[in-house]
Amino acid sequence: MQASETSSERKNTCDNGWVPFSGHCYYFNETEATWDEAVAQCEQRDSYLIELNSDLESTWITESFLLPVSGVEAICPHFFSCSVWVGARCELPPDKFLWNQSGTEIVFPQWAANQPNSGRGVPACVVLQRAGTGNDMYCTKTFQFICEKE
Numbered sequence: 026m027q028a029s030e031t032s033s034e035r036k037n038t039c040d041n042g043w044v045p046f047s048g049h050c051y052y053f054n055e056t057e058a059t060w061d062e063a064v065a066q067c068e069q070r071d072s073y074l075i076e077l078n079s080d081l082e083s084t085w086i087t088e089s090f091l092l093p094v095s096g097v098e099a100i101c102p103h104f105f106s107c108s109v110w111v112g113a114r115c116e117l118p119p120d121k122f123l124w125n126q127s128g129t130e131i132v133f134p135q136w137a138a139n140q141p142n143s144g145r146g147v148p149a150c151v152v153l154q155r156a157g158t159g160n161d162m163y164c165t166k167t168f169q170f171i172c173e174k175e
């Protein structure tokens with residue numbers, strides 16, 4: 026906690042187009058991509074596909090970048106529409122959802138009801154939904170995404 030407060034004091038600004046939060050900078054990519062493409066595009070920006078390390082970060086991302094849960098049915102017809110990729114993926118084995126950046130198991134965001142539900146044998150990648158919850162999706166689907174860097 027103290028380390029992140031210190032780095033947040035040190036870093037108050039981000040490059041053009043990047044939004045600061047708690048010592049990190051975030052970039053919203055409007056053009057949808059597959060999960061692999063999203064990872065590669067963040068790497069090209071010297072960053073990584075977002076890793077959510079706290080409820081605070083997860084909530085901040087949701088409120089800052091995602092559309093609201095209701096009132097947007099015309100452009101986001103399903104509860105999972107207009108989600109964003111996060112940098113977590115389930116490999117088989119070990120059949121666990123791990124963050125791409127740190128290699129640790131995902132704790133945030135909280136899973137949506139009845140999630141994860143992807144079939145065994147197929148890699149699954151995680152989106153953050155407008156409700157602030159996690160859902161596993163086929164990695165070849167396309168979503169908008171957010172890059173993160175320190």
Ligand SMILES: [Ca+2]
Nearest residue numbers: 142160161162
């Ligand atoms: Ca799912």
